[in-house]
Amino acid sequence: MQGITLRLARPADAAAMTVMQRASWLAVYGDLLGEGLLTQLAVTDHLQIWRRRLAAPGPIPMLLCLDEVVIGLLYWQPEQEGEFLTARILALYLHPGHWRQGHGKRLWQAVAMQMRRAGCECVRLWLLDGNQIGEGFYQRRGFVFDGQERTLTSLGQACLQRQMCRLL
Incomplete structure (x- = not known):
């Protein structure tokens, strides 16, 4: 029987997180950015x-595991915006072999509760x-585009990003 668990990341999880995130990157961004661009970030650098993130004080990613194998992560941090505290999602990835099975929804719901707390x-x-x-995943969770855009240079290529938000 397969066991799905949620837990906070530990330093020993860095390699599994890297492997899972890279698989997700290639599945999602391969067509958008090209697989060659994505492979410019060496696995060792990504690791x-x-x-560094897991050793530093601050936010700790929540992991979604299947029989102790990392299949997803959600990494966020609180940010003060005026008088309001906002949660900023820094990374949400699910291994493509586990898409459309309800796992991302489960991870989101657990972390949304952390954010509210x-x-x-x-x-x-x-x-x-x-x-x-x-976009589809976030829209099904109630996120909307707020009209803000930015262009970042990632591995030498300009990348347009649009901001999404929702109330908790």
């Missing part, structure tokens, strides 16, 4: 990013323009 009143995220899979 070091997660190791932390005193956050709304949640925001930046979505890469053209990410239809992410």
